Amino acid sequence: MKRIAIIGMGAAGVSVLNAMAKFPEYTQMEIMLYSDSETFGTGLPYQADDTSLLLNQTADTMSIDPEDPNDFVSWISEKKAIEGAKKMHFPRTWYGEYLQDVLEEALAFLNPKVIKAEVTDLSIQADGKILLASAQGEEVVDAVHLCMGHLAYQDPYHLKGNPDYIYHPYPTYKKLDQIKNDSRVGIIGTGLTGIDMMRYLVRKRTGVQIHFFSDRGTFSSVRGVEPQLQLQYLTREHLEKERLNSSGFVSLSKMIDWFRLECQEHGVDLDKLLTTYPEGTKEELEMQLEDPGDLEKLQSIIHAMDFDLPEYWLALNEADKTRYVHEYRSLFERFRSPMPRETVTELLELSASGEVRTHQEIKAINGAQPGFYVSLENGKDVAVDYIINATGQNKRVEVSYLNSPLLNNLLNKRILQPEVSGGIQVIWPTSEAVSQRYGILSNLRVHGQLITGIQYGNNTVGLIQKHAYKVVDEMRKQ
Numbered sequence: 001m002k003r004i005a006i007i008g009m010g011a012a013g014v015s016v017l018n019a020m021a022k023f024p025e026y027t028q029m030e031i032m033l034y035s036d037s038e039t040f041g042t043g044l045p046y047q048a049d050d051t052s053l054l055l056n057q058t059a060d061t062m063s064i065d066p067e068d069p070n071d072f073v074s075w076i077s078e079k080k081a082i083e084g085a086k087k088m089h090f091p092r093t094w095y096g097e098y099l100q101d102v103l104e105e106a107l108a109f110l111n112p113k114v115i116k117a118e119v120t121d122l123s124i125q126a127d128g129k130i131l132l133a134s135a136q137g138e139e140v141v142d143a144v145h146l147c148m149g150h151l152a153y154q155d156p157y158h159l160k161g162n163p164d165y166i167y168h169p170y171p172t173y174k175k176l177d178q179i180k181n182d183s184r185v186g187i188i189g190t191g192l193t194g195i196d197m198m199r200y201l202v203r204k205r206t207g208v209q210i211h212f213f214s215d216r217g218t219f220s221s222v223r224g225v226e227p228q229l230q231l232q233y234l235t236r237e238h239l240e241k242e243r244l245n246s247s248g249f250v251s252l253s254k255m256i257d258w259f260r261l262e263c264q265e266h267g268v269d270l271d272k273l274l275t276t277y278p279e280g281t282k283e284e285l286e287m288q289l290e291d292p293g294d295l296e297k298l299q300s301i302i303h304a305m306d307f308d309l310p311e312y313w314l315a316l317n318e319a320d321k322t323r324y325v326h327e328y329r330s331l332f333e334r335f336r337s338p339m340p341r342e343t344v345t346e347l348l349e350l351s352a353s354g355e356v357r358t359h360q361e362i363k364a365i366n367g368a369q370p371g372f373y374v375s376l377e378n379g380k381d382v383a384v385d386y387i388i389n390a391t392g393q394n395k396r397v398e399v400s401y402l403n404s405p406l407l408n409n410l411l412n413k414r415i416l417q418p419e420v421s422g423g424i425q426v427i428w429p430t431s432e433a434v435s436q437r438y439g440i441l442s443n444l445r446v447h448g449q450l451i452t453g454i455q456y457g458n459n460t461v462g463l464i465q466k467h468a469y470k471v472v473d474e475m476r477k478q
Contacts, residue, residue, distance in 0.1 A: 002029045005132060005139070007119050007406075008147035009035035010043020011064070012448035014099050014106075015465040016145045018064055019472035021106040026476065031112035032141065034119045034134060041103040043149045046096030049171040052199045053092045054340055056192050056223070060086040061303075062095060062461055064102050066469040072098055087225060089340040115139075120405045124415060124438055143443040143475065146433070151393040151423075151449050152402035157188070157365045159387065160402075164370055166388045169193065172200045179386050182207035186374055186382070189390035190214045190358070195343055197388050198356060202346075210356045211382055213374060217360030218280035219347070222288040223338035224296030226303065232265050233258040234301070236308050243315055252320035252328075255312060262301055268294040280334050282351055282358070285344050295335075302336045306463060313421075313456035314428060321421060336457075395422035395452055413437065415444075421453035428454050431471050442478075445471050 004026075006013045013035065020026040039047050055062065065071035075098045076085040107114075121133040125140070132139050159165040169175050176197070179185060185201060187194045190212050201208050238258070242250045263270040273294055277284045288295055305312070316324065339347075350356040361377035365387070374382045394402070397418045399411050410416040414437040416424045425434035426446050433444040447468055448458065458464055 002143070003032065003139075003141040004029055004143045004145070005032040005034060005130075005141045006145045006147055007034045007122075007132075008043070008149050008448075009033055009040050009103070010147065010149040010448075011046065011099060011461050012147035012149065012464050012468065013043075013145070014041060014103050015064060015461075015468035016147060016447060016472060017106045017110065017112070018102055018465070019066065019469040021109045022067070022469070023473065023476050026110060026472075031110055032139060033112050033114050034132070035116060036118050037116040039149075040114075040116060041100040042096035043099075044170055045150070046092050046099060047171055048096065049093050050173055050200050050204070051091040051093060052203050053172065053196045054089045054199075054343065055092055055095055056089070056337060056339060057460065058087045058223070059090060064099060064461060064465050066466055071102075075101065089223075089342070118404070118406070121409045122406065122415065123413070124435075124441070128443065130443065144445070145471075146444060146446045146450065147448055148404065148407065148450055149448060151395060151397065152400065152404070152407075153389060154391045154394045155389065155402060156391055157362075159365065159367075159372075159389070162367055164367075164372065164386050166386065169197055169388050169390065172196070173204075176200060176204075176388070179205060179208070181205050183386060184209050184211065184371075184384040186211045186213055186372065186384035186387040187390050188213050188362075188387060189392065190217070190219050191390065191392060192220075192337065192339070193392060194388075194390035195219075195339060195347065197390055198350070199343065199346065202350065202355065208355070210350070211374070211384055212356065212358045213362050213382075214358075214360060215362075216279065217358045219282070219285060219339070219344075220280060220334045221277065221295065221299075221338040222285060222292065222344045223340055224288075224292045224299055226296050226300035229266055229297070229300050229304065231262060231301070231304050233261045234305050234308075236311060239308065239311055239315060248315070249317050249320075250312075250315040252316055252324055255316075256328075259301075263298065266297050266301065268297045268301070270294075270298070273298055274331075282348060286348060289341065289344060289348075299335055299338060302332070306457060306460060307466060309457035309463075310428065310455045314454070318420075325421075337459075393449065395449075397422070397424055397450070415441075416446075419451075419453035421456075423449065423451050423453040426451050426454055429467070429470065430474060431467070445475065447471070 059073050063069050063071040073085050076082050117134040117136045119132050119134050123131040130141050130144050153168050160167045187197050363375040363377050366373045371385045399408050415435050417436045419425045431445040433441040
């Protein structure tokens, strides 16, 4: 009997198992699931936590079922008695409950062996099979789906180990427990994690003053009500035709031309939008709340591209990838990863009251024992009692004390090979690991953030689950 292991049971691991449950062939295989007990079935982002932490995507984009795009919406209706949920934002922990319900159905159908322990080592045997080691012993399997979830958090100011520094803030009810009322709290990063921290603190602590620190002191954008539209220029067919005529590559300039034509097709004045909202300041957020204008259509165009983003990325040559990263990525992602309106409204209200302050250009952070002094490039020092790290994950994969033992072992053994754009190298779209030592490993498939340098834009559940389904379908035919 063929033995298949899934390492990691967050959104990617559940996606793989749920896809397996769509095919009767997998009932004839022995399936093994590895995960720590705390995040089994949820992963870190969707584990049990405070309900103030919201999904930044609307419910109609969050289905884990590749055959039913409204599966999460239906779950909300059934389990939470909320109708008309398609364009609503719900707590992350509710999404974790949904994932666990999907997982339970897949468990009942496939009856896998559940090992609630982390895999600490993986070796390729002489016969090509894979040896897995965990605290519960060793197992030999024929194939592995590597679904390790989020990469290690960055620690850009090397503060890990300081008792007043919260390196990894989830789950908030545990990690932020040490923060007292009437504290000054610094949050490094103005992305969605930083916003989560703000929402939690203002609900659970009194008298807290929050200081956001980032390179530019800016935020993303306001999520609008996106109209349904059909892409005319930014299509997969258009891209593949151009690749055939251009030795497999398409220039970034050509893609920008297509993007502009797409905006014109749908009546979006792109130049006006970029002039009106050039940076992501709080003043821009206020304007977006009052009158989004073409912003909603622009977001709809960008999100309609989601499932083809990896293809666009891989059609760029290395020089164009570098140019995109330096000149366009932050702008594109600002409109691609907007915040819910209610979150933006709260941010602006708290800023107006002085409870939230925003600073840019950190020069240094010095421990004051207790607390910290954050020195800014403008010469000012800001004193805070605690610092929360909301800088996000380090997408550059290398051996590091911040990594899990498994990832370090895979890198040290040259089973996995870093990708210059982030994550590790895989063959696309089969997700087969590319090993410097063993070549292409057809029985080691990699999912999620670990392949972000190949599967560009895979920070959405929709992209992860659709790809998992294709990989699982392809593997069953081997």
